[in-house]
Amino acid sequence: MTAVLAVLEQRDGALRKVSHEVVTGARRLADGLGGEVEALVFGTGPVRGTDQLAKYGADRVVTATGAAFASYAPEGFARAVAEHAQAGGYRAVLFAASATGKDLAPRVAARLRVALAMDVTDVAMEGGAVTATRPVYAGKALLRVQLGGAPVILALRPNVFTPVERPRPGAAATVALDLPAGRVIVKHVKAAAAGAVDVAEAPIVISGGRGLKEPANFKLLEELARAFGGSAAVGASRAVVDAGWRPHADQVGQTGKTVSPTLYVAVGISGAIQHLAGMRTSKVIVAINKDKDAPIFKICDYGIVGDLFEIVPRLTEEIKKAVGH
């Protein structure tokens, strides 16, 4: 029986990386239920990368094709997922808590008239019920909840569910859906600067604060990010976003993005509680600050006290040597 539906994302005809994380979370729940995982992705035709999903534990991959699915169409997608979920009788429906997932999952939950747990960092089956853990108060506390309803709906925080290989035989199907896109239409997507990585999904985040002294000095952080070879994003504290030095999309903290990268480097950030809340779940935290008493040093794994204008260029050189970029 199919137990768990994983709703995946693609862009420009290729699956997004976060999809493997959603399948991994779905597999974990399906194992607890003794059921199967079905992955659902939308497109105008075949989606690249779907052949890899069996490796991460998907028993079946359904590609729903239709003219309405050329780009994200909130109403068309919500209707398609809700109808698919209703017909399939799944125990759980999982999304990524990405920009798209945060828009789509609530619409689907409302259509199915069930609860949604957003931004989940852990899921389990306990005594026959689905439980989830999610950070609240920007990560200053964790809420453990039990979900009722059929299906239960979860949106998983990106970068938390490390993809685990759990090969299944796998099967693929394509269904043509002739649905209207709806009233809300994405006309086009303005791409960010070439190669830019979003702070919420980057495995490495280099963030700067007021210690950078002026906006132009963020180029030091951009150079450091480049030294990591394209996988690093540049983030910012609320102080520098409020000052207009950096766009809000880059803000890390309680009124910005909550991030969980493998490596977080805080440069010239003292560590206000609302910033710490947004990055404390990072796997490894490095802090560079001239004030040895800055709160950031209390939660970092490795700290260097000193002048960031001397330290960061040296770090960029050393990282280039270490990772070969």
Added chain:
Amino acid sequence: MKIAVCIKRVPDSETRVKIAPDGKSLDEAGVKFVLNPYDEFAVEEALRRKEQAGAGEVVIVCLGPAAAQETIRSALAMGADRGVLLQTDRIPADGFEVAKALAAELKDGGWDLILFGKMAIDDYNHQVGPMVAELLGLACVTAVAHLELAPGTGTAEREIEGGIEVVEFPLPAVLTTEKGLNEPRYPALKGIMAAKKKPLPTKPVALPPGGIEVLALLPPAERKDGRIVGEGPDAVAELVRLLREDAKVL
């Protein structure tokens, strides 16, 4: 322009979280409560749209305890015309129950726009706005960072990973606001005085718990004490060695 803005009373972002003796909720002793920061953008946008239209009404709708009257007054002090408090001491963890209560209040209101902050900074539910839109059958755009309106239609921009979606939608619509949409005004003394006289009826509501049962509110995982690798640029080589050999992140 007739605009409803749904707001929430939340602990200030500087709050240090202490867990109540029940192990499931926030200890509110000594906590300062404020208008949810994302809702400030919604209130400001509503006021600007009404001002541009030259006519209309901005109505603040809030689900919360009696103390949320103060939160509504702060939005009225910014310039909103009137408020309504759906009064309950218990806001369920299930955002869909909140959405149903708000939708029941908002339906048949003849709104051109219904605005929300994109999320509340306490429960991070990030869902009530689009759920209300579904319940009311209205078009919806979430996390709007830029907005242009024309008669009967609008264009919004929303941030996605690595880009910005440009979205067209018909009015009436439900929009949720992202930081950067505008710069919220501070209430002037005159506004604060005027707010005291604006209509603010209270309607008691009782919400069922819905599909989410809170098992526990827990402190986040402790981070083990960090170490200062050294001072100045000479410490960089050791830091990189630690990242590679100790933390294994390079």
